[in-house]
Amino acid sequence: MVISNKIAPILHGSSAIRKLFEEGKELAEKVGAENVYDYSLGNPSVPAPDVVRDTIVRLVTDEDPLFIHGYMNNAGYEQVRQAVADNLNERFGASFTVNDIVMTVGACGGMNDILNLFLDPGDEVVVFAPFFGEYSNYVRVAGGQLRAVPAAADGKFGLNLDAFQDYVNEKTKLVIVNNPNNPSGVIYSGQQLDRLQQELEKAEQRIGHPLYVISDEPYRDLVYDDNVLPYMPDHIRNCFIVFSFSKTLSLPGERIGYVAVSNKMDSYEVIREGINVTNRIGSVNAPSLMQLTIKACLNARAAVEVYDRNRRLLYDKLTSLGLECVRPQGAFYLLVKSPIKDYKTFVAKAKEQHILMVDADSFGAPGYVRLAYCVSEDMILRSFPAFERLMQACAGCEKAQ
């Protein structure tokens, strides 16, 4: 094999996803795109707010192209990082300085920066199931291995802290927490995070070195009802916040985000400097025009109420059909328990009704499927008869426990 042992198994898995994608395209050609109910992708369906467009036009019209398209400090324009720090301090009573913020190529770039800084071959990273499947690839390419704490049996998908210690050993360097969670839509409470901090301290004593938490928060601003997302550094000592503007401003293709380094963490100076270096090696810097754009849009939001309406519609319908799912508190995903024992058959039967959903196996949640409701309300309404037919088609199958 000419390609690395590191990548070969990932490549194999990717072909399966591509196959699914191709099947979806074929289905749309056969029955018409309007008769396919595609809940598979987490691609924002609400456009960027107008201030994004207006800011871009103003920047390219009024500013020096050498400035807006040029190199800056690898960590990002100082004025942008200062504005991000000020905005976080205002919103969360935090105390970030310009030096704590590194602008990154989306949340993906920020995750890779941290993983590359910490991991040597054989090192381990712990994550709580269910989790975004791509984490295991990020960790693998950085030379490490992801270990997933399975979800508790209560079906609530909180942090399974009772099992945490079993997954931490001398090789563990980092813990990933995704809040709000993809794929469950659950928000981990401040109380759970406080207990995580206790477990981290217990583990650190046992293994003899500090652990660091990556709080991956691309869905931070997609929070529903009266839920509140805890501010991570209030609960976890050694933490990074990884953020992306992909969902908040509906700019997923632009790859713009940041890492905020908590200045309370152990070995703060070397780590802050280190993130600058891994960010430089990974991508030189975050895209310049988009850095300057988000600076003017830090309090803007894509229309979250659209996702909220979708959430209520879909949740109410599916539960009325007898399906079991956690009511999402944030993000734009619904994690649904397969009503039949063989959940792969459930996905296949859904496809027969032209409903595309993702088997949550690769999210560490076997027995569940993920539906992304960042789609049109119209599609959701049109899909209801198909869900009814799906439930009828499952009636004769062996039920899930």
Add this chain to the structure above:
Amino acid sequence: MVISNKIAPILHGSSAIRKLFEEGKELAEKVGAENVYDYSLGNPSVPAPDVVRDTIVRLVTDEDPLFIHGYMNNAGYEQVRQAVADNLNERFGASFTVNDIVMTVGACGGMNDILNLFLDPGDEVVVFAPFFGEYSNYVRVAGGQLRAVPAAADGKFGLNLDAFQDYVNEKTKLVIVNNPNNPSGVIYSGQQLDRLQQELEKAEQRIGHPLYVISDEPYRDLVYDDNVLPYMPDHIRNCFIVFSFSKTLSLPGERIGYVAVSNKMDSYEVIREGINVTNRIGSVNAPSLMQLTIKACLNARAAVEVYDRNRRLLYDKLTSLGLECVRPQGAFYLLVKSPIKDYKTFVAKAKEQHILMVDADSFGAPGYVRLAYCVSEDMILRSFPAFERLMQACAGCEKAQ
């Protein structure tokens, strides 16, 4: 140490560069920025052509924000990749298809995609000195090790093919060729590349597996006089072209480039698919608005004649002062031999005259300094008396051999 063994030595080196940068800033504050002659950075000094601005305004005004800022195939918009392939085919008589082009986060992102695809821990990558110092960091973070073939003693800085075989062993997977070269400004001829292909075949027979060449070509369109850059796939069987629009369109901050996979290479299918996967894991996709922007600017160029004028001015002056340097054929760097034996003293004495230049040690060219002439013509003219004083200050020192 909490950070990885992989990164720790890089972090140490980066602090040294930061120190130099801080010293430069202090100098500017002390003597005034107009009295500092900064030849240290390769940051384009010619603005992006107007068509870039016009295209951005048109896209954000006329197109659907969900399209221009949204996710696309991880390899990039099909229409952009097709346009890049068509443009290469037209210019070079090539036969690229849409599938051979992967849009990347600049040349840096493209290099990392390829390195991550090929390298397992302990694998090696060969480069010809002098070379862009950051290569060794890219290779290190991907888990491998860079081995540099030293330049031949003739001072011409061609590919040192006589020494090549000594640096290739069973662990070697890739060879990096940077054409036109940073820091020498040399263009490797088609004849040299043909001989490289012969040496590659000889090495492949010996080590028992294929070798792949990464042709890093960010300076492809910065070529002077009647020089012509050879088209790599005409000479090298297993090759990737890594390109960036940073210099061609003066967009270095935007991080937009591509990898072109030669469809003549060994194991073409798996490698082409593999680059898609490592690109997805590294950055999800290249910035979306910039992808669509460069599509409309594939035949546009920043004003290269400005760099050409700088090149002539600086080369003529420095050689008239008795300094030895290769006349650059491309890029915007001048590699100058230190006239005195202790080249670090030469750099220090230049700094006393407020001339900032980079010791080329980290480029694999000890005894040389690099001057980046992507600066204003005015600064070059103002720096001439300082160079005269520098030569006088060096008169009493032990001469270089």
